[in-house]
Amino acid sequence: MRVDILTLFPEICRAPLSESMMKRAQQAGALDLRIHDIRDWAKDKHHIVDDAPFGGGQGMVMKPEPIFAAVESLRTAESRVLLMTPQGRRLTQQIARESSHQQHLIVICGHYEGIDHRVVERLVDVEISIGDYVLTNGAIAAVVFVDAVVRLLPGVLGDENSAEDDSFASGLLEAPQYTRPAEFRGWKIPDVLLSGNHAQIAAWRKEQALKRTRANRPDLLQE
Numbered sequence: 001m002r003v004d005i006l007t008l009f010p011e012i013c014r015a016p017l018s019e020s021m022m023k024r025a026q027q028a029g030a031l032d033l034r035i036h037d038i039r040d041w042a043k044d045k046h047h048i049v050d051d052a053p054f055g056g057g058q059g060m061v062m063k064p065e066p067i068f069a070a071v072e073s074l075r076t077a078e079s080r081v082l083l084m085t086p087q088g089r090r091l092t093q094q095i096a097r098e099s100s101h102q103q104h105l106i107v108i109c110g111h112y113e114g115i116d117h118r119v120v121e122r123l124v125d126v127e128i129s130i131g132d133y134v135l136t137n138g139a140i141a142a143v144v145f146v147d148a149v150v151r152l153l154p155g156v157l158g159d160e161n162s163a164e165d166d167s168f169a170s171g172l173l174e175a176p177q178y179t180r181p182a183e184f185r186g187w188k189i190p191d192v193l194l195s196g197n198h199a200q201i202a203a204w205r206k207e208q209a210l211k212r213t214r215a216n217r218p219d220l221l222q223e
């Protein structure tokens with residue numbers, strides 16, 4: 001998969017997407033990631049990328065010209081253009097999975113008070129929010145989105161099955177996990193995990209997953 005990120009802050013994206021699994025995905029050829037500075041497409045002398053909002057109001061709005069120029073120079077017939085914005089559809093595992101089937105993602109990071117709406121109307125296929133809170137910068141949201149998508153690409157996770165057990169893949173949160181020591185500060189792990197009885201362990205995990213989901217995310221059980 002090819003991913004182009006368009007941001008005013010390339011460095012915010014670079015480090016988190018060049019470590020661990022994201023590094024491995026690139027080394028394995030599963031991910032061709034390019035991080036671009038939108039300013040490189042601002043053709044005026046001072047590389048201006050924002051301006052005051054028409055109609056008045058606080059803050060600055062990202063200008064359309066550099067963003068159109070960037071996307072038009074990068075896109076092909078296979079590209080899907082996304083905008084990271086708190087006004088977007090809320091990111092879910094399903095959106096991550098659908099996105100992982102695309103050949104080419106162009107991810108635009110918003111900044112300032114917003115982005116000229118002609119970008120949304122004429123250029124963007126889908127607006128994505130990573131949650132109901134406001135970050136200073138869409139680049140942080142883009143990192144979250146790209147990580148969630150890339151780990152689903154074939155060959156990126158060591159064990160092909162491990163994405164299957166994820167929270168949300170089953171509709172429930174994951175059951176608790178424990179590792180050695182079996183007793184720590186006097187706190188013992190549940191006996192069933194030492195029983196060697198796989199059917200009982202599976203039943204315990206299912207019950208714990210339900211309990212955790214009920215406590216932390218009752219909304220997942222209501223659908």
Ligand code: ADE
Nearest residue numbers: 084085086129130135141
């Ligand atoms: N930019 C600022 N806040 C954001 C959010 N919650 N999701 C996506 N992009 C954002």
